[in-house]
Amino acid sequence: xxxxxxxxxxxxxxxxRVHKRLLQALAGMEQVTLHDLYQTxxxxxxxxxxxxxxxxEHQHIVLQFPLYWFSTPSLLKEWQDLVLPQPxxxxxxxxxxxxxxxxxxxxxxxxxxxxxxxxEPSAAIEAMVLPLRLTATRAxxxxxxxxxxxxxxxLDDTQLALAAxxxxxxxxxxxxxQRATAGPGASRKQGSD
Amino acid sequence: xxxxLLFAAFVYLSVAVLAVPLASRFGLGSVLGYLGAGIVIGPxxxxxxxxxxxxxxxxxxxxxVMMLFLIGLELQPQVLxxxxxxxxxxxxxxxxxxxxxxxxxxMFAGLAWQxxxxxxxxxxxxxxxxxxxxxxxxxxxxxxxGRSSFTVLLFQDMAVIPILALLPLLAMPESLAxxxxxxxxxxxxxxxxxxxxxxxxxxxxxxxxxxxxxAIILAGRFLxxxxxxxxxxxxxxxxxxxxxxxxxxxxxxxxxxxGLSMALGTFLAGVVLADSxxxxxxxxxxxPFKGLLLGxxxxxxxxxxxxxxxxxxxxxxxxxxxxxxxxxxxxLAGVGFSFDLRGSQLALFTLALAQGGEFAFVxxxxxxQNGVLGLEISGLLTAVVALTMLVTPLLxxxxxxxxxxxxxxxxxxxxxxxxxxxxxxxxLAGYGAFGTLVGRLLxxxxxxxxxxxxxxxxxxxxxxxxxxxxxxxxxRIELLELAGIAKAELLxxxxxxxxxxxxxxxEVKRLHPHxxxxxxxxxxxxxxxxxxxxxxxxxRQYLQSAMFMGQAILTSLGFRAFTARRRAxxxxxxxxxxxxxxALEGLDDKTAASIARSASEQIERALHQDSAYxxxxxxxxxxxxxxxxxxxxxxxxxxxxxxxxxPQATQxxxxxxAS
Numbered sequence: 001x002x003x004x005x006x007x008x009x010x011x012x013x014x015x016x017r018v019h020k021r022l023l024q025a026l027a028g029m030e031q032v033t034l035h036d037l038y039q040t041x042x043x044x045x046x047x048x049x050x051x052x053x054x055x056x057e058h059q060h061i062v063l064q065f066p067l068y069w070f071s072t073p074s075l076l077k078e079w080q081d082l083v084l085p086q087p088x089x090x091x092x093x094x095x096x097x098x099x100x101x102x103x104x105x106x107x108x109x110x111x112x113x114x115x116x117x118x119x120e121p122s123a124a125i126e127a128m129v130l131p132l133r134l135t136a137t138r139a140x141x142x143x144x145x146x147x148x149x150x151x152x153x154x155l156d157d158t159q160l161a162l163a164a165x166x167x168x169x170x171x172x173x174x175x176x177x178q179r180a181t182a183g184p185g186a187s188r189k190q191g192s193d
Numbered sequence: 194x195x196x197x198l199l200f201a202a203f204v205y206l207s208v209a210v211l212a213v214p215l216a217s218r219f220g221l222g223s224v225l226g227y228l229g230a231g232i233v234i235g236p237x238x239x240x241x242x243x244x245x246x247x248x249x250x251x252x253x254x255x256x257x258v259m260m261l262f263l264i265g266l267e268l269q270p271q272v273l274x275x276x277x278x279x280x281x282x283x284x285x286x287x288x289x290x291x292x293x294x295x296x297x298x299x300m301f302a303g304l305a306w307q308x309x310x311x312x313x314x315x316x317x318x319x320x321x322x323x324x325x326x327x328x329x330x331x332x333x334x335x336x337x338x339g340r341s342s343f344t345v346l347l348f349q350d351m352a353v354i355p356i357l358a359l360l361p362l363l364a365m366p367e368s369l370a371x372x373x374x375x376x377x378x379x380x381x382x383x384x385x386x387x388x389x390x391x392x393x394x395x396x397x398x399x400x401x402x403x404x405x406x407x408a409i410i411l412a413g414r415f416l417x418x419x420x421x422x423x424x425x426x427x428x429x430x431x432x433x434x435x436x437x438x439x440x441x442x443x444x445x446x447x448x449x450x451x452g453l454s455m456a457l458g459t460f461l462a463g464v465v466l467a468d469s470x471x472x473x474x475x476x477x478x479x480x481p482f483k484g485l486l487l488g489x490x491x492x493x494x495x496x497x498x499x500x501x502x503x504x505x506x507x508x509x510x511x512x513x514x515x516x517x518x519x520x521x522x523x524x525l526a527g528v529g530f531s532f533d534l535r536g537s538q539l540a541l542f543t544l545a546l547a548q549g550g551e552f553a554f555v556x557x558x559x560x561x562q563n564g565v566l567g568l569e570i571s572g573l574l575t576a577v578v579a580l581t582m583l584v585t586p587l588l589x590x591x592x593x594x595x596x597x598x599x600x601x602x603x604x605x606x607x608x609x610x611x612x613x614x615x616x617x618x619x620x621l622a623g624y625g626a627f628g629t630l631v632g633r634l635l636x637x638x639x640x641x642x643x644x645x646x647x648x649x650x651x652x653x654x655x656x657x658x659x660x661x662x663x664x665x666x667x668x669r670i671e672l673l674e675l676a677g678i679a680k681a682e683l684l685x686x687x688x689x690x691x692x693x694x695x696x697x698x699x700e701v702k703r704l705h706p707h708x709x710x711x712x713x714x715x716x717x718x719x720x721x722x723x724x725x726x727x728x729x730x731x732x733r734q735y736l737q738s739a740m741f742m743g744q745a746i747l748t749s750l751g752f753r754a755f756t757a758r759r760r761a762x763x764x765x766x767x768x769x770x771x772x773x774x775x776a777l778e779g780l781d782d783k784t785a786a787s788i789a790r791s792a793s794e795q796i797e798r799a800l801h802q803d804s805a806y807x808x809x810x811x812x813x814x815x816x817x818x819x820x821x822x823x824x825x826x827x828x829x830x831x832x833x834x835x836x837x838x839x840p841q842a843t844q845x846x847x848x849x850x851a852s
Contacts, residue, residue: 045762081808 004171005058009037009065009076018107018152025164031175037075051083052095060101060174067108084139102141107149204241208234209488224326225586227488231495250493256486257322261456265463266476283532284348291317291524307363311565314356318550321346323585338541350457353552364564405451413465421471434478473675474665498579514580521547537600544592548585549578617643620681622667623688643676668693670700686712695722702727721776740765767796
């Protein structure tokens with residue numbers, strides 16, 4: 001059960017240097033299931049029961065995506081809307097996510113200063129991912145520190161390789177150390193160096 | 194012995210059937226098999242050929258003509274034009290240098306310069322038939338060495354014409370054996386007294402020759418296509434084959450009447466037609482005739498080897514054979530090297546072209562009749578040429594078994610092929626209304642696609658838009674092979690005839706198991722057949738369009754458009770799952786019907802439970818406590834925020850409401 005489900009959402013992966021490289025870093029990781037949403041649902045018709053089965057089968061959920069307008073790409077939003085359990089809704093097979101962790105791997109093109117967010121990095125990140133954090137905890141998932149790739153359009157090959165390696169370590173840590181989140185303020189900027 | 198036609202056919206076919214598989218079994222190639230078969234039935238072993246042998250030889254030479262037509266079909270005019278410098282340079286240099294070198298050897302041996310020059314020119318030519326057949330069999334025609342060999346052979350075919358014109362000028366009065374020039378030599382590219390324009394002055398002959406070549410090109414471009422279309426409309430394969438043969442024969446006759454090379458004429462016709470949509474079908478039709486006639490030709494060469502003469506002067510003939518090979522090898526090596534051939538490709542080029550050609554037989558008898566050569570010399574040299582032809586397949590085997598592995602070890606830098614192959618990534622079989630839409634999408638995405646269809650009007654329409662559409666019965670595997678299926682990534686089967694489509698998928702999957710096959714299914718029975726035939730992806734031809742129509746109807750009846758779309762999508766998914774399940778189980782109709790009934794109930798239920806109608810908007814009330822201090826003072830908080838229960842508590846509530 002110590003397995004990671006990566007819900008990967010990128011509508012134009014062929015143009016993304018960063019995410020292609022990150023995906024390469026996942027190759028050969030036995031504990032990781034990569035689920036490419038745009039490849040699976042090109043017409044946005046999400047198979048809800050299949051998605052919920054995937055959630056049941058994994059212990060750690062990670063959403064990997066590029067930040068579009070301070071949010072996820074639209075298919076990943078559709079995924080949240082349909083797949084996550086909704087309070088008050090009766091379903092044939094209830095989805096119990098308690099005890100599972102929920103993390104992000106987010107790239108964004110600008111550096112933090114350009115985002116017009118609070119100047120303190122941890123606060124800025126906090127603000128950016130707040131809706132997702134609220135969603136996750138509301139769905140019963142345990143929030144984890146996000147893995148961030150800022151300034152993604154300007155990374156050189158060395159920085160990219162470092163980020164990919166960091167991503168791998170980040171995922172391995174989930175599997176081996178069962179790292180839980182501390183309080184909200186404990187979010188750390190990771191992988192950004 | 195009294196041989197009638199049937200008996201002769203029986204003899205030739207039976208040895209061919211016996212010898213060729215035997216030779217292939219031992220890795221010797223079909224050419225050697227045919228030559229060996231010829232020797233066996235020839236006058237020196239079984240003596241079954243009789244007097245008809247010469248006639249058969251002449252008849253069989255038509256195989257060479259057909260081969261050049263086929264080679265022409267493979268070469269688009271632009272490609273030929275790009276090759277012009279190589280043809281003239283490489284070919285010209287090889288013919289000139291070999292002629293001069295052999296002439297030198299001849300004069301050193303005490304021949305008059307005229308005789309030596311004639312021999313040199315005749316022996317400089319190589320055998321198109323043997324070389325191309327051997328290269329094709331080994332799959333080397335597209336390698337740099339194979340390409341270069343072909344350009345030289347092409348030049349040699351053209352060089353026959355001036356050589357024929359030159360030979361009479363080299364006549365030695367004392368050796369003029371025959372007072373009259375026979376017309377026997379007219380069979381293969383010969384300019385002879387039967388030429389209709391022989392009585393005209395040279396310049397007029399030149400104009401007539403150029404005019405006829407221009408006529409072939411113009412007719413090929415503007416006249417043949419409509420004629421082919423009319424014939425194709427009859428959808429009769431026999432008629433198409435007959436017309437193709439007629440075309441080749443007619444061009445040959447025209448060229449012969451003008452005293453030009455028949456092979457060259459048909460080659461030109463081939464080049465002109467290489468662009469046309471009928472190219473693959475033409476190849477397909479001529480191929481078996483060419484194969485048979487070439488085989489016949491090789492047998493005839495084998496049976497014509499005069500072993501009595503060879504035994505009489507064994508040492509002399511062996512020395513001459515060896516000497517001829519050596520001179521040609523040296524010149525070829527030098528010429529090839531100066532045209533940037535290196536390593537294994539240089540070796541292939543050199544070894545492939547070292548023999549004497551079939552033109553030599555014609556030219557020797559022509560030279561004898563014109564008093565250029567004595568009977569004795571030409572007899573001797575004819576035997577030498579035949580022996581070098583016999584040696585060529587052996588040289589190529591040595592190349593493949595010994596030299597190639599050695600070069601592979603030494604590692605040769607990869608040479609650049611100067612002709613890019615227009616190999617398609619996708620072959621689209623069947624270009625009806627359905628295939629047209631598929632093809633347009635592919636072409637819009639610039640995916641190299643070859644399209645095959647059997648409907649001439651349809652092809653015409655698409656050709657107008659600049660698509661590469663070829664005429665032909667796409668359900669015949671040979672045509673797909675010609676279209677390059679071996680190297681394509683994907684085959685799209687969109688032919689209208691369901692049974693033919695299934696057979697095609699089956700056969701393609703058997704021969705090319707790794708090729709991805711996408712097929713169109715007419716209905717669910719066809720879907721099952723295609724699944725069993727091994728199609729990788731099957732698209733039901735009516736499903737999606739019916740769903741779009743259903744969606745339009747629902748929308749017209751007042752459904753919100755997005756809801757209608759979701760319903761159609763959900764229905765489509767369920768139906769696909771059901772058909773897939775039924776296809777795998779191979780059920781009889783009754784069971785299938787009951788499954789279909791229960792499936793439609795399932796679908797109905799599923800549609801009403803579609804989670805798309807349950808969006809989380811109303812579930813916002815209890816929010817997880819979060820540290821909003823990071824937003825700073827003027828940050829606005831979302832509405833309705835209040836301390837929320839823990840995740841566990843939330844979960845419990847979900848469970849409550851679920852139960």
